[in-house]
Structures are given as C-alpha cells and as structure tokens.
Amino acid sequence: MKTLIIVSHPEINNSQTQQFLMQGAKLQDVTWHHVEELTKIDINKEQALLRDSDRIIFQFPLYWYAAPEGLKRWEDKVLTRNFVYGDGDDNLGDKEFGIVVSTGMPLKEFRRGGSENITIDEIMAPYRAIADRAKMQILPTFTIAQFGYLNDQEQMQLLIDYQRYLTQEYPDTLSSRQKWFEREFTDRFKNFNDTSCAECETILNTFIQRREDLEQLKSTIGLIKQGEDE
Amino acid sequence: MKTLIIVSHPEINNSQTQQFLMQGAKLQDVTWHHVEELTKIDINKEQALLRDSDRIIFQFPLYWYAAPEGLKRWEDKVLTRNFVYGDGDDNLGDKEFGIVVSTGMPLKEFRRGGSENITIDEIMAPYRAIADRAKMQILPTFTIAQFGYLNDQEQMQLLIDYQRYLTQEYPDTLSSRQKWFEREFTDRFKNFNDTSCAECETILNTFIQRREDLEQLKSTIGLIKQGEDE
Structure with missing residues (x-):
C-alpha cells in the first residue's frame, strides 16, 4: 500500500508532535510531504503524487478548528474541480482518506458542554x-491530544497506533491488525539478519502460533453455531 | 451599529458577486476590509479594528467547504488565543458574528443526498x-447561491436582504425589520433634500402609518387575549 502524508505545519521543526510522528513515519514505507516546504506548488506534480497513492492522509495541528x-x-491550488470530480476520470475514487490531527486541548473538551463545544468529527x-466528493473511502480521524503530557509508555502506544493508521488494512479488525503486526515483525527481522535475534524469532513464532490457535477456535465456534442452527 | 466585513477573495475584481455586494455595502455605514489586499498583517491594528466593531462578518466564496x-x-495571525479568550478581557464577547458565503452550487445540493452531501451549517x-469561544452572539449564515443566475428582481431582493444582514438589529423580527426600513428611508431622503421627492415622502408616510396601524392592532389583540384569560 502506498501511503501519502500531506503534512501542514508552519513551524514543523519546533513541533515536538510532528517530529515524533516523522520518526514513526520513517519506519514505514510511506511518503512524507510537507506542504509548507514547497516553494512553488506544481499542480501537475502534486496531482500525480495523489493519483499514485492508495491512502492519502492530511496531517496537521488544529488552528482555529481547521488546518x-x-x-x-x-x-x-492542487484540488482543481476537474481533478476531484469534474472530468469523469475517477482520479481519487479508489483511494482511502484519513486525517491525523493534533491539539493542545484535552480530548474531553471536544463535545457539547466542553470548553470547545464542538466535536472533532x-x-x-x-x-x-472533499473526500466524499472524490468518492474516497473515509477512515476515522486519528486524534492526538496533548502530546506533551504523554509518558514514555503512552508515546510508544501512540507510535504503534499511528504506524497502523498509516499502513494497516482498513477496516481496523482483529484480523487486519494481526496481519499488520506479522508483516511488521517479519520486516524488522530482515533488518536484524546480520545479528542473531533468537528472542525476536520466539516472539514472531509465538504470535503466529497464537493467531493460528485463534483461527482454529473461530472455525470451531462456527461449526458449533452451524450445528445449533440446523 | 459598527459593522466590520472581513472579506476574503483571491480575485475580488473578477468576482461579480463580491463587486455586487461591495456596491451594496457602500450604501451602508460599514467597514469593508479585504484581507487579500493587506500586504502585511498588522496584528494590533487588526485586533483594534475587531475590538471597535459591534458586528463582525466573515464574507467569502466557498472553496472546498471553507473560506x-x-x-x-x-x-x-490575528486571532491570538489571548485576544479571543485567553486574557480575561472580553475583547469580543459583546459582539455579533455573521457569515456571508457565496457558492456556485444550487442551495438544494447542500443536504444529505444532495451532490454536496453536507449542510451549509x-x-x-x-x-x-471560534465565535462561540469568543462568547459572541452568532447570526444565521447568509448564503448566496448561484448569483450569476439571479434576475434583476432577485438581485434587488438580495441587495436589500444583504444590507439588512449588515446593519439590521438582531434578531430578524417584524419590528426590527420595520425599524430598519424606516431608518433607511429617512436616511435616503436626507440625500434627496435638494431635489423634491414627493413620491418618496408618500412612501415613507404610508410605511409609518401602516406600522402604527399594525402596532395598534397588536395592542388590541393583546387586550382581547387578556380579557379571555381572566
């Protein structure tokens, strides 16, 4: 899957959150595209980049309830009407669309009665x-609230969740999660090839074994249900 | 009432709608503030302009579901957190906030199942x-759909509705509408002072007479109701 992250932040080097996400994105096979760095927006180039992707993500901090x-x-500039829905070509129709948004406010404020009094959705x-107009498949928004207050454990969890958001198959079911972890494990081991990593291999094998056990269990339950229905 | 119109349009001279609205605004005692013309945004100056207004209006064409x-x-740049809600001073809290938005799509498309599949609201x-955060009073959004297709009669109606939106007392009741028209009539006659305008005077007098008749009627109805309640 080709994932394109359209990142917008006017001071990205000073953003702890964006720097953290960038490190996470680097570990994945994705394209990090920071719009404020473009000195001139080449419409054709940008449209080609979009056309060439499977999953398009807008990533930004929340400034006055928008990017x-x-x-x-x-x-x-880039989203000409013809490109998005005008010319009959389905330029974006087969793609997925996600949003990664960060905010300095606690998540609980984004609801009626909260200090923001409006939901993230x-x-x-x-x-x-826009995505709807382009007939894209819309992913749930990935919200990062108050990154600065996360402890190490929470940061690690965020990193994995973010990486899954970038490349895991949609929808986010147990099976697509398993597939993602198995692929990630395997990919990482390749990088460890020169050094031995017995522990890694044990983890992977245990993981695969458990997944197979689960599948077996599921199939058994299916059979029992079938029996009950008859 | 001091009304400030914050206008945003990248090619305002080519916009038939904005030129039309500008002519309408000129007939009212309001401030037309086109943001794309600001070569440098002077935060203090802009904030002073906002602080000095009673009604603040964002006016723009709809580009990808936003300004x-x-x-x-x-x-x-201008809406610093401190200015809007941070420093305890109620900089905007006593003001009204409105939006004038124009779109090339028919209004009926802005609903579930319409081609836009999202409402203007x-x-x-x-x-x-933002206005909520600043504790401003929010006016209903003023939407102009497909200006280019309006006939003369519809354009005149739009002009008056727009002018009322800029300066008429909120909420839009019969009584605030009457007050607005009476004031407008009177103001215009002042400009006709040198020339005689018997017709104008007749119109104004008829208007005032009818308003007084209506008030009399209302008061009578009130008395009847009171009698019924006893």
Whole structure:
C-alpha cells in the first residue's frame, strides 16, 4: 500500500508532535510531504503524487478548528474541480482518506458542554466532504491530544497506533491488525539478519502460533453455531 | 451599529458577486476590509479594528467547504488565543458574528443526498466555534447561491436582504425589520433634500402609518387575549 502524508505545519521543526510522528513515519514505507516546504506548488506534480497513492492522509495541528493556512493554500491550488470530480476520470475514487490531527486541548473538551463545544468529527466535516466528493473511502480521524503530557509508555502506544493508521488494512479488525503486526515483525527481522535475534524469532513464532490457535477456535465456534442452527 | 466585513477573495475584481455586494455595502455605514489586499498583517491594528466593531462578518466564496486560504492566514495571525479568550478581557464577547458565503452550487445540493452531501451549517461549524469561544452572539449564515443566475428582481431582493444582514438589529423580527426600513428611508431622503421627492415622502408616510396601524392592532389583540384569560 502506498501511503501519502500531506503534512501542514508552519513551524514543523519546533513541533515536538510532528517530529515524533516523522520518526514513526520513517519506519514505514510511506511518503512524507510537507506542504509548507514547497516553494512553488506544481499542480501537475502534486496531482500525480495523489493519483499514485492508495491512502492519502492530511496531517496537521488544529488552528482555529481547521488546518493551518498552508494546507488550505495547497487545497485551493492542487484540488482543481476537474481533478476531484469534474472530468469523469475517477482520479481519487479508489483511494482511502484519513486525517491525523493534533491539539493542545484535552480530548474531553471536544463535545457539547466542553470548553470547545464542538466535536472533532464536526470540525473535520469540511475535509471529509472533499473526500466524499472524490468518492474516497473515509477512515476515522486519528486524534492526538496533548502530546506533551504523554509518558514514555503512552508515546510508544501512540507510535504503534499511528504506524497502523498509516499502513494497516482498513477496516481496523482483529484480523487486519494481526496481519499488520506479522508483516511488521517479519520486516524488522530482515533488518536484524546480520545479528542473531533468537528472542525476536520466539516472539514472531509465538504470535503466529497464537493467531493460528485463534483461527482454529473461530472455525470451531462456527461449526458449533452451524450445528445449533440446523 | 459598527459593522466590520472581513472579506476574503483571491480575485475580488473578477468576482461579480463580491463587486455586487461591495456596491451594496457602500450604501451602508460599514467597514469593508479585504484581507487579500493587506500586504502585511498588522496584528494590533487588526485586533483594534475587531475590538471597535459591534458586528463582525466573515464574507467569502466557498472553496472546498471553507473560506479561501487568505482568510485562514488572517485568522492564524490575528486571532491570538489571548485576544479571543485567553486574557480575561472580553475583547469580543459583546459582539455579533455573521457569515456571508457565496457558492456556485444550487442551495438544494447542500443536504444529505444532495451532490454536496453536507449542510451549509455543518460547513460553517468551525467558524461558529471560534465565535462561540469568543462568547459572541452568532447570526444565521447568509448564503448566496448561484448569483450569476439571479434576475434583476432577485438581485434587488438580495441587495436589500444583504444590507439588512449588515446593519439590521438582531434578531430578524417584524419590528426590527420595520425599524430598519424606516431608518433607511429617512436616511435616503436626507440625500434627496435638494431635489423634491414627493413620491418618496408618500412612501415613507404610508410605511409609518401602516406600522402604527399594525402596532395598534397588536395592542388590541393583546387586550382581547387578556380579557379571555381572566
């Protein structure tokens, strides 16, 4: 799967969150595309990049209930009407669309009665509307609240969840999660090839064994159910 | 009432709609503030302009379910957190907030099942959230759909509705509408002072007479109701 991350942040080098996510993205086979770094927006090049992707992700910090101006500039230039829905060619129709948004406010404030008094889903509606117009498959929004307050354990969990968001098969079922972890394990071991990693191999084998056990169990339950139905 | 119109349009001279609205705004005592014309955004000056207004209106064409990048740039710079809700001073809390949005799509497409599949109110939620945060009074959004297809009569109606949106007392009741028209009539006659306008005077007098008749009627109905209740 080819994942394209359209990142917007006016001061990305000073953003702890974006730097963290960038490290996580580097471990995956994805394209990190920072729009504020484009000195000139080449519409054809940008459209080709989109056309060439399977999953397109908008990633940004929340500034006044929307992405920073940089993403809007990119949208207003790159997303020509013809490209998105006008010319009959399904340029984006087979692709997935996700949003990774970070905020300094606690997540619980994004609801009626909270200090923000609006939900993250309501805030993201205009972006979802674009994807909808392009007939894209919309993924649930990935929200990172108050990154600065996360402890090490929580950061590690965030890293894995983020990586899964970038490349795991949608929808997020137990089976697609298993597949993702197995592939990740295997890929990482390849990198360890020169050094021996007996522990790694044990982990992978245990994982595969457990997955197979689960599948066996599932199939047994299926048979029992079938019996009951007859 | 001091009304400030924050206008955003990257090619305002080519926009038939914005030129039309500008002519309408000129007839009212309002401030027309086009953000794309600001070569440098002076935060203090912009904030003073906002602080000095009673009604603040964002006016723009709909580009990908939001304002053009120019307005977002202005927002990201001018709307510092402290100014909007941070420092305890109620900088905007006593003001009204409105949106004038134009779109090339028919209004009926902005609903579930329509080609846009999202309502105007849903699209405007992020702007409303800012006003909410600033404790402003929110006016219903003023939507102009397919300006190019309006006939003369419809354009005149739009002009008056727009002018009322800029300066009429909120909420839009019969009584605030009457007050607005009476004031407008009177103001216009002042400009006709040198020339005689018997017709104008007749119109105004008839208007005032009818308003007084209506008030009399209302008061009579009130008395009848009171009698029934006893």
